[in-house]
Amino acid sequence: MARIRAAFHDPDGTRYGIPTYWWKGAPPGYATRRQLTAAGLRPGGQPIAALVLWQGVGGTRTAHLYRLDLAAPKRTATPAQRTAIDKALTARRTCRTCHQVRPYFIPRSLGECLACAFPQEDAA
Incomplete structure:
Protein backbone atom coordinates (compact mmCIF):
# COMPACT_ATOMS: atom_id res chain seq x y z
CA MET A 1 0.00 0.00 0.00
CA LYS A 74 -35.61 11.22 -4.58
CA ARG A 75 -38.71 13.34 -4.30
CA THR A 76 -40.40 14.42 -7.52
CA ALA A 77 -42.19 17.68 -8.15
CA THR A 78 -45.98 17.67 -8.10
CA PRO A 79 -47.90 18.74 -11.22
CA ALA A 80 -48.72 22.07 -9.55
CA GLN A 81 -45.02 22.67 -8.80
CA ARG A 82 -44.08 21.84 -12.40
CA THR A 83 -46.72 24.29 -13.66
CA ALA A 84 -45.34 27.02 -11.37
CA ILE A 85 -41.79 26.34 -12.60
CA ASP A 86 -42.91 26.53 -16.25
CA LYS A 87 -44.65 29.86 -15.59
CA ALA A 88 -41.59 31.27 -13.84
CA LEU A 89 -39.27 30.23 -16.68
CA THR A 90 -41.65 31.70 -19.27
CA ALA A 91 -41.72 34.97 -17.32
CA ARG A 92 -37.91 35.10 -17.45
CA ARG A 93 -38.08 34.83 -21.26
CA THR A 94 -40.86 37.42 -21.75
CA CYS A 95 -39.79 40.97 -22.64
CA ARG A 96 -41.42 43.73 -20.56
CA THR A 97 -41.30 46.18 -23.46
CA CYS A 98 -42.56 44.22 -26.50
CA HIS A 99 -44.19 41.35 -24.51
CA GLN A 100 -42.73 38.69 -26.81
CA VAL A 101 -41.48 35.38 -25.47
CA ARG A 102 -37.85 35.02 -26.55
CA PRO A 103 -35.86 31.76 -26.87
CA TYR A 104 -33.36 33.07 -24.30
CA PHE A 105 -33.59 34.48 -20.78
CA ILE A 106 -33.93 38.26 -20.72
CA PRO A 107 -30.75 39.80 -19.24
CA ARG A 108 -31.54 41.31 -15.85
CA SER A 109 -29.00 44.06 -16.47
CA LEU A 110 -31.06 45.28 -19.45
CA GLY A 111 -34.58 44.48 -18.28
CA GLU A 112 -35.73 43.91 -21.85
CA CYS A 113 -34.91 41.73 -24.83
CA LEU A 114 -31.89 42.42 -27.00
CA ALA A 115 -34.04 43.70 -29.89
CA CYS A 116 -35.64 46.33 -27.62
CA ALA A 117 -32.39 47.23 -25.85
CA PHE A 118 -30.38 47.68 -29.07
CA PRO A 119 -32.85 48.59 -31.86
CA GLN A 120 -30.18 50.09 -34.15
CA GLU A 121 -28.33 46.74 -34.33
CA ASP A 122 -31.56 44.83 -35.03
CA ALA A 123 -32.39 47.01 -38.08
CA ALA A 124 -28.96 46.57 -39.65
Whole structure:
Protein backbone atom coordinates (compact mmCIF):
# COMPACT_ATOMS: atom_id res chain seq x y z
CA MET A 1 0.00 0.00 0.00
CA ALA A 2 1.41 3.39 -0.95
CA ARG A 3 2.25 5.80 1.86
CA ILE A 4 -0.38 8.32 0.79
CA ARG A 5 -3.06 5.64 0.80
CA ALA A 6 -1.89 4.39 4.19
CA ALA A 7 -2.20 7.93 5.58
CA PHE A 8 -5.88 8.05 4.62
CA HIS A 9 -6.81 4.47 5.52
CA ASP A 10 -8.73 4.56 8.82
CA PRO A 11 -11.71 2.17 8.60
CA ASP A 12 -12.17 2.15 12.39
CA GLY A 13 -12.33 5.94 12.67
CA THR A 14 -9.63 6.16 15.36
CA ARG A 15 -7.53 8.81 13.59
CA TYR A 16 -10.23 11.01 11.99
CA GLY A 17 -13.20 10.19 14.23
CA ILE A 18 -15.16 8.71 11.34
CA PRO A 19 -14.30 5.79 9.02
CA THR A 20 -11.97 7.11 6.33
CA TYR A 21 -10.82 5.56 3.06
CA TRP A 22 -8.55 6.56 0.21
CA TRP A 23 -9.72 7.45 -3.31
CA LYS A 24 -11.65 4.50 -4.80
CA GLY A 25 -10.95 2.47 -1.65
CA ALA A 26 -14.36 2.62 0.05
CA PRO A 27 -16.14 -0.71 0.56
CA PRO A 28 -19.47 -1.43 -1.16
CA GLY A 29 -22.55 0.00 0.50
CA TYR A 30 -21.32 3.61 0.57
CA ALA A 31 -21.93 6.33 -2.01
CA THR A 32 -21.27 10.04 -2.44
CA ARG A 33 -24.12 12.50 -2.86
CA ARG A 34 -23.57 12.57 -6.63
CA GLN A 35 -23.63 8.79 -6.82
CA LEU A 36 -26.86 8.76 -4.84
CA THR A 37 -28.38 11.33 -7.20
CA ALA A 38 -27.36 9.26 -10.23
CA ALA A 39 -29.10 6.26 -8.67
CA GLY A 40 -32.28 8.25 -8.00
CA LEU A 41 -31.64 8.45 -4.24
CA ARG A 42 -30.94 11.12 -1.62
CA PRO A 43 -29.27 10.94 1.80
CA GLY A 44 -32.64 11.35 3.51
CA GLY A 45 -31.36 13.07 6.65
CA GLN A 46 -28.81 10.43 7.59
CA PRO A 47 -25.48 11.60 9.02
CA ILE A 48 -22.22 11.27 7.09
CA ALA A 49 -21.19 7.63 7.43
CA ALA A 50 -17.59 7.82 6.15
CA LEU A 51 -15.07 9.97 4.31
CA VAL A 52 -12.89 9.60 1.25
CA LEU A 53 -9.64 11.56 1.41
CA TRP A 54 -7.13 12.17 -1.38
CA GLN A 55 -4.32 14.54 -2.27
CA GLY A 56 -5.54 17.10 -4.76
CA VAL A 57 -4.70 20.55 -6.01
CA GLY A 58 -4.34 22.80 -3.01
CA GLY A 59 -4.07 20.05 -0.41
CA THR A 60 -6.17 17.23 0.94
CA ARG A 61 -9.61 16.83 -0.63
CA THR A 62 -12.64 15.27 1.06
CA ALA A 63 -15.81 13.53 -0.13
CA HIS A 64 -18.61 12.53 2.23
CA LEU A 65 -20.02 9.02 1.98
CA TYR A 66 -23.54 7.96 2.89
CA ARG A 67 -24.93 4.48 3.48
CA LEU A 68 -26.93 3.09 0.59
CA ASP A 69 -29.27 1.05 2.82
CA LEU A 70 -30.43 4.24 4.62
CA ALA A 71 -30.84 6.35 1.46
CA ALA A 72 -34.34 7.46 0.52
CA PRO A 73 -35.80 7.79 -2.98
CA LYS A 74 -35.61 11.22 -4.58
CA ARG A 75 -38.71 13.34 -4.30
CA THR A 76 -40.40 14.42 -7.52
CA ALA A 77 -42.19 17.68 -8.15
CA THR A 78 -45.98 17.67 -8.10
CA PRO A 79 -47.90 18.74 -11.22
CA ALA A 80 -48.72 22.07 -9.55
CA GLN A 81 -45.02 22.67 -8.80
CA ARG A 82 -44.08 21.84 -12.40
CA THR A 83 -46.72 24.29 -13.66
CA ALA A 84 -45.34 27.02 -11.37
CA ILE A 85 -41.79 26.34 -12.60
CA ASP A 86 -42.91 26.53 -16.25
CA LYS A 87 -44.65 29.86 -15.59
CA ALA A 88 -41.59 31.27 -13.84
CA LEU A 89 -39.27 30.23 -16.68
CA THR A 90 -41.65 31.70 -19.27
CA ALA A 91 -41.72 34.97 -17.32
CA ARG A 92 -37.91 35.10 -17.45
CA ARG A 93 -38.08 34.83 -21.26
CA THR A 94 -40.86 37.42 -21.75
CA CYS A 95 -39.79 40.97 -22.64
CA ARG A 96 -41.42 43.73 -20.56
CA THR A 97 -41.30 46.18 -23.46
CA CYS A 98 -42.56 44.22 -26.50
CA HIS A 99 -44.19 41.35 -24.51
CA GLN A 100 -42.73 38.69 -26.81
CA VAL A 101 -41.48 35.38 -25.47
CA ARG A 102 -37.85 35.02 -26.55
CA PRO A 103 -35.86 31.76 -26.87
CA TYR A 104 -33.36 33.07 -24.30
CA PHE A 105 -33.59 34.48 -20.78
CA ILE A 106 -33.93 38.26 -20.72
CA PRO A 107 -30.75 39.80 -19.24
CA ARG A 108 -31.54 41.31 -15.85
CA SER A 109 -29.00 44.06 -16.47
CA LEU A 110 -31.06 45.28 -19.45
CA GLY A 111 -34.58 44.48 -18.28
CA GLU A 112 -35.73 43.91 -21.85
CA CYS A 113 -34.91 41.73 -24.83
CA LEU A 114 -31.89 42.42 -27.00
CA ALA A 115 -34.04 43.70 -29.89
CA CYS A 116 -35.64 46.33 -27.62
CA ALA A 117 -32.39 47.23 -25.85
CA PHE A 118 -30.38 47.68 -29.07
CA PRO A 119 -32.85 48.59 -31.86
CA GLN A 120 -30.18 50.09 -34.15
CA GLU A 121 -28.33 46.74 -34.33
CA ASP A 122 -31.56 44.83 -35.03
CA ALA A 123 -32.39 47.01 -38.08
CA ALA A 124 -28.96 46.57 -39.65
